[in-house]
Amino acid sequence: MRGQANRRLVLAALASLAAAAASPALARPLDEVTSSGVLRVALYRDNAPFSDEIDGEPVGIDVDIAKNIAEAIGVKPEIRIVEASENVDGDFRLSLWRGDLAGSGLADVMLNVPSDKMLQLRNDMVFFTPPYVEQRLAIAYRKGAVEGGFQDLQDIGGKTVAVEGTSPVDALIGFANGGALRDAIRHYRGFAEAAGAFRRRETDFLAGSRAAIEAALKDDKTGEIELKDLAGSGLVKPRWELCGAVRTDSRDLAYRIGEAITAMTAGGEMKAIFAAHGATFTAPAGY
Template sequence: MARLSRRALVLAVMLGGLGLAPGLAHAACKGVAPDQKLQNTFTQDIGRSLDQIRADGWMEFALYDDFRPWSWSEDGTPRGIDVDLANLIAADLGVKARIRLVNSSETLDADLLNYVYKGATVGGRVSDVMLHVPYDVDYACRFDQVVFTGQYAVERLAIAYGTADYPEKGPVPAVFRFDPVGVENDSISDFFLTSVAHGATADKVHRYKSTASAMAGLSAHEVMAVMGPRAELDANLAPGLAVHEPPLLGLAKSKWTLGAAISLQHRPLAYAVDDAVAAGLEDGRIAAIFAGYGVDFRPPER
């Protein structure tokens, strides 16, 4: 189940026709009653305030485990884009970052409950900040326990391919009626190629346990292309491979904004995190983090 939540939440964001600009949040929420009620949470304080974090000298970030290039453990040390971003935010707040690598649940709702505003039923606790949360206005309107803030990047679907197989230009989904293509099993790319395209490419789709595994298959010439999130493709590019972002006709949204989630009880912390992200975007530090992992960076509209 470790990767199911990320697939499910991206699928929901894309196919639901969501994704208004962040600045429209208040207008979009007008007249919308939240699905999640504050009385369903504990009555006591959850998590730590900004003042307490500064007094303690550290803050904890919940990041997805085994999720290269975003966050993973290497020889016991957390690494990845989101890890470096957590360190950037903590440094701007004058504290140290502590990284908590977590498994994802079956839904984003459950991840937010487990790690942001309540804690798992058995032995659970919340973290100060959760990163890599897809930002969407309509979704945020349904949640009154969580502040969605700190938008730091735009992820989008793309196609990696062998330049020897496609010397003139990168392939588009239509060619996968004839050419083999790799995808992560049960991902948005899998869904798009086999369902949105009305099954026209189903017999040419090769399913792998992860996008990284699919990219290894591309390098081994098992497939001619791989479709998946741009960052995961970029992080696994090898000589003789390239990546591009063609139009994906029939898909409501092929890109989504990534941000942070923080308990509503700690709005001052949310403002401080957003200020740190804004500063990192303005002075190029966040772009440099992406470049350090060989990942193409696209800033969000804030």
């Protein structure tokens, strides 16, 4: 009997060791990040101009911001390009506090997170950094497409607008005027495809975030394209702020990231990063 009990103890210990080996590395507070010399940053794939991966290399606005934050902390950045899940809550779970079934290591911080109070309240395992940029929904069109210039969403009636499917601007336009503009919407798998259709003049308008539109059309030399910020409908916010998120027990890291963000904004580095990617930087409230 004693031999069987000992055998069970050994098997239990081995199982515990195997589980520990398979579990993802925990997200870390500031002192562990600095001692390791590496800041692990999770960024989204297919999220241009903020983040994407080209030929195996991460590129985009958030990539450059992450590099600047790591430099301010005194460590090297380790950029991890991740797939978006069904919602931001799932992204937090996979990248910051629980991990995936493959046992991938957790990130120390995730960028491009909507700075939303309700989102934070329902995710008690994460803590938000200060916001670093304001995002706006906008629409692009060529001069002459709308007599007198674009005024509001009613000007889309009778024309076509390219959007990324299931995006905020898709909902904004789709619900406007009781759904009267839905027939004008042309859906594309990604924003790059929507922008390509607009460039080829297959649609009259291109709608999305201002940063995405500006970056996608930065090489246009015709001078014909104009942009207009969109107003909200009550159901969809036309403006929101982006921040970072860390595990709730890594708040000191969030505070240090906030200090780096403040310095980058005040020193002009944030504006320069956006400009390098063809986008305009709009500071969040309070800056």
